Amino acid sequence: MLDSKIPSGTLDSKWIDYKGHCKLVNPANKRKLEVIVVGTGLAGASAAASLGELGYKVKAFCFQDSPRRAHSIAAQGGINAAKNYQNDGDSVFRLFYDTIKGGDYRAREANVHRLAEVSVNIIDQCVAQGVPFAREYGGLLSNRSFGGTQVQRTFYAAGQTGQQLLIGAYQALERQVALGNVKMYARHEMLEVVKIDGKASGIIARDLVNGTLERHFGHAVLLCTGGYGNVFYLSTNAMGSNVTAAWKAHRNGAAFANPCFTQIHPTCIPVSGDHQSKLTLMSESLRNDGRIWVPKKQHDTRKAVDIPEEERDYYLERRYPAFGNLVPRDVASRAAKERCDAGYGVGSSKQAVYLDYADAIERYGKIEVSKEGRNNVSKEEIIALGKQVVKAKYGNLFDMYEKITGENPYEVPMRIYPAVHYTMGGLWVDYELQTTVPGLYALGEANFSDHGANRLGASALMQGLADGYFVIPYTLGNTLADAIYNKAIETTHPAFEEAEKNVSDRIQNLMNIKGTQTVESFHKRLGKIIWDKCGMARNKEGLEQAIREVQALKQEFWSDVRIPGEVNEMNPELDKANRVADFIELGELMCIDALNRNESCGGHFREEYQTPDGEALRDDENYMYVAAWEFKKDHQWELHKEKLNYEVIKPSQRNYK
Amino acid sequence: MGLTGIFLILFLVVHAGLNACIWANDNGEMFNKAAHFMGSMVAPRVLEIGLFAGLLLHIIQGLMLELSNRGKRKVGYAVNYGNSGSKWYSRSMGLLGTIILLFLVLHLYNFWTSARFTGEGLEDINYNGVEMHNMFGLMKSTFTELWVVIVYVLGCLSLGYHLAHGFQSAFKTLGVHNKRYHLMLSSMGYGFSVIITLVFALMPISFYLGWVK
């Protein structure tokens, strides 16, 4: 079932050879080929724009009111590229190597190498679109460092890199809309994949404003619908982020790979109470200058400022002297959890650690003073100068922290705790980004391909844009070259009828339950099960229990959920119910996958499998594969294994000490 | 709007400059001469036509702008943003403009129609053999009525607020975005509107209270 279609040849020639030999579609034929793009984040917007430029007839869908709202917009820190502008030893190979190692050797070499190769083109493309990246006084692009690497290869636009990149892709997309190459369907949600003769041939979408179901044909369907972090209820994802499109594809035959690989981001604002609806990330770039610590004394109730220097435990610097505060996310998150579980946590919930800028403020202040060539400057003045520098670098993040917590992070250390942020797992795709259903593709976070068991910071933006701008335009042509003989299929085809009926029946079923509990309450309960038992640390017993609980929750949901309003109107509760129903099914599969993987790697930490000093213990002998799950029927999946062959890199235990 | 506004601002400078002659304390001689100069030379008369054209254009533009902008929000707010977002006079340019227009009708009736056409209430005066209207005398007699003085002062205040917004807004409309120039122009704008208001408002007051003779 799984043919990864990795081209032969040496690693660094695979993509070049592929591009040199893949089939092409002539411009006149491209106009006859229709492509559906679901989702308009970095991957979707860039794919829709690039395919529109090539001349394909594109239809793009998003559930938000405008393609510019997709959650890529919230990415803060930056985007990696192997430009080596800093002359600090970066190269395509090193970016490739860091990504594979950061992913704990569970990603495909060929895909990751291609990603590193095209990373340089992304920066060029974005600059040409007018993305205002940060620059040095000489007018050239600026870089900063990010977790898991020892070079400065991250390009950024203050704390709003995702926003700027998405606006760039959005503008390219709107240009194609204006030119008539792309038709945009905002406030539309995809609710089914239509398959004809085993091939993806279209979708059923629901117009969220009036509730009507629509049929759309496409010679190919691209799912660029992001990750499924909201299965945890509380995550840094947007409220609307969902797994529905990917899940429909999965139920229609697309294998779902490594669903248990979820990333818990170490620097988020801690939960403040039961009312919490989402979590907010504080960019990883803050770890460049901030120092993370907890008190050396257990259950210390003193205020941070009252704890003297020698009674603070800078545990990341202590445990990982080489990388210090810049260890990869999974390592940093686990270390924070370990300290809090051991009773060293801070704040009222005790589920938080400090991220302290006092040292950085003083250091920057001193640099400013020496720039001005002054002596005898008071400490207050140094600190005031330092605060200005920190404000220029991280001002928007500090403001956000203050708005949410009511505390001033220039004066007191920030409290942070890990939170669900990204999902490395996703639809299984081959080298061409095609799922196991012909004609159905998955791009960006929606696929599983590039980050293994843990993603490095500033790599998600890179992958989304790589897939959309530089990979799919080639690989889609390779398959569509044969489709030029296939006329567009009328949407009156029985397959469309049936698909639409399925969707409509399901919606009716949901509406007819008329139970007593709200959708939100089910989502919260699901999130709690998954977070407690399939979160930062997992074990066999907990996972088995979680599977039973999720199954029971599913039954309860389908017999007692209450959805107000009607079908044929704007009905956000119904939209949410559709999504939560899919999250529940996914939750079960996540636990099954986590239970199957009897090892610890990257974001997947099984308590039974760890080294004596608490690091993840991989089992390359038995688990160096991608777990691709095929949906059989409700509660039943079949596991397919794609063996990972490392031809260039020799897997070893990750060492950030 | 901005262009005609700046043109009218230029007129105000000339108008205020001339009228300031009343404070020369020479029983109006300097003022009358200046008024005579403006009335008898060709260039000011041509400019006067331009002035009326500019004024008319400004009024028409303003009314059309106000009407069209009001139509852009069919359902209003229950609670208005009010002064926390902008100055009341910035939002009330249409109202202030209308008050100024009403004031202008009275003003033109008082001085312009009589000087140009009817000669009502006007006497002639002779300086060094040149006959001219005694505009100073007309002002003196006009501003003996308290209600006229009050209307004039209100008109001047409206003009002041109209200018407080209009001066700097005109330059924004004409595209001045340089921070340095913008700062300069907006401080000039506030200064100008205060000075213009004071100069004009002090005239009726000065006559009424007998400060000028």
Next chain:
Amino acid sequence: MEHYNMNLTVKVWRQKNSSDKGKFESYPVKNISSEMSFLEMIDVLNEQLIVEGKEPIAFDHDCREGICGMCSMYINGKPHGPWAANTTCQLHMRAFKDGDTVVVEPWRASAFPVIKDLMVDRSSFDRIIQAGGYISVNTGNAVDGNSLPINKDNADSAFAAAMCIGCGACVAACKNSSAMLFLSAKVSHLALLPQGGPERKTRVMNMVAQMDKEGFGACTNTGACEATCPKEISIANIARLNNEYLRAGITAEK
């Protein structure tokens, strides 16, 4: 920061769909924590409404971290509520005290028709961007990113304008329902960068024409947009837009 709980009355605009006339309804909400965000308070109210068998309030929201631009409530007479440089989703209940009545209205502008309750249709913004808010460069055409040095001040100013999240608060705040701040942010962003040079004139002409067509009002420089903008986009951008527009208009060949 002292935490406290409060009871509030929320007076909110209810409108079933775009053709409904709509009216205000008042709802009491109890035990709201000062730690909650404003939208979490609405969540609580909605859960309460569902349990009571009523329809929950429809409102736009997505990222809830102040960047997607989807949330759009006009709270107590100000777009995005009482805090400066803030979006509704980042407004926290600390801004209110026990016993307050909070009035919530949708963005009001003919160019933003109400879809339901507090949701409005802002697709006019997308069409303004379609009219020219981009640089025409196809994928693959780009030269090396560092081949074009850009003056840091210009890059920073372009970024400051490009921070616009397209929420529409500027239109909601403006007495004329003008979209000039939104439009000028995009025109400035692209005019300040050399990449935007070739299309500078057509861009501004076409975008302004589209804005007029969409039914937004004209700018009278009152400054309400700048005062309410969650990303503090400067009104100087509007002056820059006027500059671009005049220059393009005067030098136009046709």
